[in-house]
Amino acid sequence: MAMSSRAAQFAVLAVLLALSALGGWVALDLRMEGDLSATLEGESVTYQRFHRFEEVFGEVGQDVVLAVEADDLGAPESFAAFEDLLIELQLTEGVTGVISVFSLPDPEAPSTPFLRRPAIADLPPAERLERMLDELPMSADLLAADRSLTLVTVIPDRSIPVTDRAGPLEDGLATAEGPITVNRVGLSRLQLGVAQALTQNQLVLIPIANVLSNLLALLLFRSWRAAVVCAIPPVVALTWALGLQTARGIPMDPIVTMVPTILMVLAFADCVHLYHAISKKAAHLPVDRAVSEAVSESWPALFLTTFTTALAFLSLLLVGSPTLNTLADLGAIGLAIAFAAVFLTVPPLARLVLTSPMKQQSFHFTPVRRAAGAALRHRRAVGLGGMGLLAVLVALSTRTEPGYDMNQHIPTGSDFSATLDRVEAALPGSDRLYVVVAAADPAPGVQEADRARLAAVGSVLYDGAIALPSDVDASSELMRRVAAEDGSAFALPLSAPLGSDGAGTQAYARDISARLDDAGLSEVTEITGYSLMSYIEIRRLVQELRVAFYLAVACVAVLSAVLMRSVRLAIASFVPNLIPILAVEGWLVLTNTPLTLTGAIALTVAFGIAVDDTIHLMNRLRIARRTLPGPQAIEAALDAAVPPVVITSIILVTGFSVSFFSQLPAIGIFAGLVTSAVTLACLADLFLFPSLLAWATEKEDNR
Known part of the structure; x- marks a missing residue:
């Protein structure tokens, strides 16, 4: 019977690994896409203006x-x-x-x-x-x-x-x-550099993150068995998710590239929680039974953590952006795949490699337990302090300014970046704006009325006349870029300084617009350009993301109230989930750092991850309350939750921190914001949440 059971476990693993190999093979054709323009597609005036310009x-x-x-x-x-x-x-x-x-x-x-x-x-x-x-x-x-x-x-x-x-x-x-030396600059070279950086992320950084997470598991659990059980499921989840993405024809772009790291790290964290539960059971039960009971106790919490993080991703569907909608799709489906991979892979792996009785892991984080227990003993002061901190952070978050910095999407240390700096220093700017001038005479070619209007615009833009031939030569690329073939409009290029600060493209565009208005030409001209359109549209997307974030928060709060059957417990769980996100946002406000698209996405996803520790602590409380009264149940839940919560937080921070070495600054910024939120979430859940739970359960017990 034992041999038959082991053979069954091997068979299950063989099938799962075969599917993983198939997914990995399909993922070899995954296409890298450096163009961010799909992110900005929409019906807004700014986007449609740029779209019309490119059509003409x-x-x-x-x-x-x-x-x-x-x-x-x-x-x-x-x-x-x-x-x-x-x-x-x-x-x-x-x-x-x-x-x-x-x-x-x-x-x-x-x-x-x-x-x-x-x-x-x-x-x-x-x-x-x-x-x-x-x-x-x-x-x-x-x-x-x-x-x-x-x-x-x-x-x-x-x-x-x-x-x-x-x-x-x-x-x-x-x-x-x-x-002479020749180097490529411009949007096409930027997109190529971004695609190369994305390839580096997938081929180098993600494997490094996986290896570091495994080394941490080996160090913290002091067991090669733990490393094996925790290492394989994230790889299975990643290959399945990337294989499905490739099969669906969805390329890897600078926004979607965040998903594989998130899936791998969260799958690893789920494995740690499940392994920790199995190891505790296997200290006094046969492995097979320990696995069954651990799965039974852990799956509700792990399902809820997956669901809430998926909910954070799905909130992106509320934003009018095809790329963000794709991110929502891939994130939610990927999390479902990761959840399935963990619960399909960990049990057979554990039954094959673990023995009973198992020696408990060496790290119990006793100092953390003592500090968390001390905070719980001062629950009233801690709870009031937490509520006060939340009020301050909410007030601070109202001062958040959306922004856009194109430099975040320029690969660091590349030849492109160095060349761009030289162009920026030598010319009025490395960016391009286009002033589109409506024709005064709609007849094809450059008519006398057109020439007079262009001369007026030219005196504003260039301090001089514009020389154009009378006829538009269809074979002349220069003329096709300057004059519409049907004679309806003309496009005059301008160099502009790259950047998002007061001296950047948008500031230059405002100055040009003001000068055209003073000359009485604003009614017949409009200004467009890729960077200008990106700046305006991304600010709009950031504002929409903030609305989506608060809707996600509201949904999680309602879900918590329904699942816990208690409004007080829902409020108690709401506070430690929101504080980490608002604290990171508050830091941006205090340092005068605008909230970019990357930052808005990071904080939305980080909220979904921050909820995880709260859910695991609530799950421990649910189990403890079966045998212990309220105050003792909270202490027991806290004592049991400290090791897995701390370990998974360390693993999450380590896994995401590898992205600091990405050539794309935006990816590093995403990692920095998420790791900051994860760290603060761990502290809030261990040192604040128990005091709030005590307040909520005391009120319930007194009824």
């Missing part, structure tokens, strides 16, 4: 922007190498046009580039470039004043897949030699 003037996000650098591009050797590069790029497969300083039209003959003006053709390159900087105000956006750097925009053939045109373009760039 082209998808600027797919352009390849190059920073060409030299000691002096006006030196004959550098100038010649630069011209050779431009010719090579124009002949490259998959390239439909190249925009550079050679594309800027001559005011005297708009159909001819300024640098090809016959009167200056024989001048040395340095003098030709200086003449251009003096006579064409727009040129300062493309060429540095010291002639050390210039920008080139390569417009791709969008009928050719990105992967097919990447090789020829790289070959064309490789021809750059001698005195």
Whole structure:
């Protein structure tokens, strides 16, 4: 019979691991996506304005922007190498046009580039470039004043897949030699860098987090058996979740990339709770019975922790963003998968590797138990202090400011980041804004009325006239980017400083808008751009996320009242769940740090995780109250809950902390906010929650 039982356990594990291998194999085709634009899709005025701009003037996000650098591009050797590069790029497969300083039209003959003006053709390159900087105000956006750097925009053939045109373009760039160097900047390069950073997260950081969590389990439980039981289920959950995501065709983007770490770490925490319950039972019961009783006692709490965290994810469905809706979907389904993986994998593993009687783990966290017990003995003062702290934090949270910082999405330490810094220093800015001017005469081409209106706008934007040919040449990429083919509008580019502070893109846009309004041109112009649209839309999403967060809090409060059949117990559990989140938010307020999209998502998810310790303590109280009166039951529940709560908090903090080393600052910020909330939740549940429970149960007992 024993052999038959062991064979059955092996069979179950074999099936589960086979499904895990299948999920891992499918996940090999998981696509990395660095474009965040799907996050911002919606019906808002700002998004639709940018969407219309790209429909009329082209998808600027797919352009390849190059920073060409030299000691002096006006030196004959550098100038010649630069011209050779431009010719090579124009002949490259998959390239439909190249925009550079050679594309800027001559005011005297708009159909001819300024640098090809016959009167200056024989001048040395340095003098030709200086003449251009003096006579064409727009040129300062493309060429540095010291002639050390210039920008080139390569417009791709969008009928050719990105992967097919990447090789020829790289070959064309490789021809750059001698005195010039070429580096990619712009949105397409940013998205490529983000995708590479996401790959690093999945292939390096998540395995490291898993290894560290296992080492912690080995250290804290002093048992290789504990490490085995706790190590395998998170891997099973991760491969199943990633395999399903890949099969559904959902790419890994900068928002969704948070899900695998969350699933793995939470699955590991559930394993710790279940293993701890099994080990306590196995100290005096046969392993098979210990497993059965531990599962029976633990599954309600683990189901509720999974449900509340899934509820936090599902609250994101209330936000009008396709990417956040996908995050809600993957998070909730992934948590269900993790719950199933833990309860399908831990029992057979435990029955195979554990023996009875089991030696209890070495770490009992006696100092923590004593400190928590001391706080419980001063329950009235602690409870009042906790309620007072909550009131202060609620007041502080009303001062939270939503914000957006594009730098959070730029991979650190990359060549892109370094090049972007040089572009930002050499030019008016590395970002791009576009002033869309409605045509004064809707006839195709540039009519006299259009020319007068563009001259007025140009005097505001560039302090000079704008040279445009009379006819819009459909073969000219520059003209297609400036003039709509149907003659309805014109798009004038502006360099803008990258950033979200007072000197950033949005501040520059406000200044331009004010100047256009003073000139009486606000009715015929509108300003757009990817970063500007992102700034406005992400602030809106952050505000919607805050509403979703409070709705999630309300749902959890109602759920707690129903499950506990007590409004007082629900209120008692509500306080330690909310304090950690509001404390982190309060810190942002005190440090004048805006709440970004990453931060808003982190706090929403962290709330779902923070509830976990509260639920486990309530589950221990439920079990203790079967045999002990109220005050003693609370003490017994606290005593039993300290080891698993502390251990899982340490594991959660360790698992998420690995993300600090992500190349994407946003991922590190997410990890920092979640780990801070998890730490504060552990402290609140052990040192505040028992006092509130005593208050709630005393009132109930007196009735």
